[in-house]
Amino acid sequence: xxxxxxxxxxxxxxxxxxxxxxxxxxxxxxxxxxxxxxxxxxxxxxxxxxxxxxxxxxxxxxxxxxxxxxxxxxxxxxxxxxxxxxxxxxxxxxxxxxxxxxxxxxxxxxxxxxxxxxxxxxxxxxxxxxxxxxxxxxxxxxx
Numbered sequence: 001x002x003x004x005x006x007x008x009x010x011x012x013x014x015x016x017x018x019x020x021x022x023x024x025x026x027x028x029x030x031x032x033x034x035x036x037x038x039x040x041x042x043x044x045x046x047x048x049x050x051x052x053x054x055x056x057x058x059x060x061x062x063x064x065x066x067x068x069x070x071x072x073x074x075x076x077x078x079x080x081x082x083x084x085x086x087x088x089x090x091x092x093x094x095x096x097x098x099x100x101x102x103x104x105x106x107x108x109x110x111x112x113x114x115x116x117x118x119x120x121x122x123x124x125x126x127x128x129x130x131x132x133x134x135x136x137x138x139x140x141x142x143x
Contacts, residue, residue, distance in 0.1 A: 002119035004034075006130040012137045013084035020083065022140060027086045030133045031078045034126045035088045039069040039076075041122045046111040057100060060092035091115065 016023040044067035045058065055065050062073035075091040091097070098104040101115045 002116055002123075004123055004126055004130070006127060006134065008134050009084055009130065012134050012141070015141050016084075016137060019140065023084060023137065024080050024082075026133050026137060027084050028078060028080055030129050031086045031088045033129050035076060035078060035090055036069070037122045037125050037129070038088075038090050038119060039063075039073065041118050042069070043067045043113045043118065046113075048111055057092065057094060057097060060094050060097075 013023060039062055042058070042061055042063040045053070045055075045065040053065070058064050058067075059071065060074045062069060062071040062076070064070045073090060074093045075089050077087075077089040079087045079089075081087055099106040100109045100112050103114075103116070105112065105114060
């Protein structure tokens with residue numbers, strides 16, 4: 001699990017008590033945009049000759065062997081938890097995925113990227129999306 005903390009979000013959301021619908025809608029839109037950034041940053045399969053590759057892992061992540069977004073991942077959920085609290089879930093249900101791209105990565109998959117590294121690589125762009133939301137919410141409050 002990767003969590004991204006946005007400076008100033010708590011202060012703005014506390015001020016948004018009078019406009020909960022705008023806050024929830026803004027966080028939902030921004031989380032969906034954040035998930036799209038994560039999705040488009042899925043790397044290609046490692047360049048290792050293997051004639052038995054099926055591409056299943058990539059397809060279940062909504063990607064191809066060439067990386068990027070190309071379909072719907074098995075796990076792609078945005079759940080509002082109230083106020084500014086929102087959860088995004090992205091991934092695959094494949095039972096072997098943790099051993100290839102997860103925290104339990106097996107030694108024979110050391111050439112593979114890890115999903116947490118994809119999230120870390122996308123963190124700057126995702127933080128930018130949330131900072132844009134903060135600016136919009138601040139303008140709404142001032143406005």
